[in-house]
Amino acid sequence: MIPEPRDLAPEEIDRMVEAILFAALAPLTVAEIAERLPPGCDPRPALLRLQGTYEGRGVNLLRAGGTYAFRTAPDLRHLLVREVVETRRLSRAAIETLAVVAYHGPATRAEIEEVRGVSVSRGTLDQLVELGWVRLGRRRPTPGRPATYVTTDAFLDHFGLESPADLPNLADLRAAGFLGDPTVQEALSLPDPKP
Structure with missing residues (x-):
């Protein structure tokens, strides 16, 4: 049974939005997030709360245009760079x-x-x-x-x-x-x- 929006606590909606964004293969619009939530739930307040929650952490919730996605904090990107030495033989x-x-x-x-x-x-x-x-x-x-x-x-x-x-x-x-x-x-x- 899907709960009614009025029965859901803000923390529960935050958890749902967080799970949807975490599992997404590409950044999502507010409408795409809303489609996955129980009918009548507005993801915008949850998105604002999650942005605040993840601020200053290793992963940030970023808005790019009209889409949202989790991204590595800019100051930690260097930790994820993997350099591979490619050897090529000269003709x-x-x-x-x-x-x-x-x-x-x-x-x-x-x-x-x-x-x-x-x-x-x-x-x-x-x-x-x-x-x-x-x-x-x-x-x-x-x-x-x-x-x-x-x-x-x-x-x-x-x-x-x-x-x-x-x-x-x-x-x-x-x-x-x-x-x-x-x-x-x-x-x-x-x-x-x-x-």
Whole structure:
């Protein structure tokens, strides 16, 4: 048997409104709350009382436009942030492009393509920019004023370098065993990093 509104204490209506809002998947309007209450119950006074009750607590009853919902207190949102480190492997094209920018930078797209011997897709440079390892540099004072690409401090930080001068040179790469094939060593045009 559904109780009559006149038989319900304000605290009981508060409990009903609180339960309705707590279980709601989305913010609710006053009319949507009223539909779920016993006929004749007005949720507005209960909403005002609940706002006062939850003020200063970990969860607040907030009004957004014409809707109401429970939300985490703004000063505690940082407790609910969960940072996830997403590891992504760079494609061979991205690694080669990054190496060209690191060793030859500032480098234009045409210069990157010339060193690599193939065209550079827009997505490759976009990925490096999104990672924060490459950024746009100054435009070259040549016809067409092409944009240049340079490495960033985030790139240096990620690879534990103090400056671009700390990049390994050809002798370092040979000593580390990265250049085991002598034919590759002869064909490489790896400049010493610019100070």
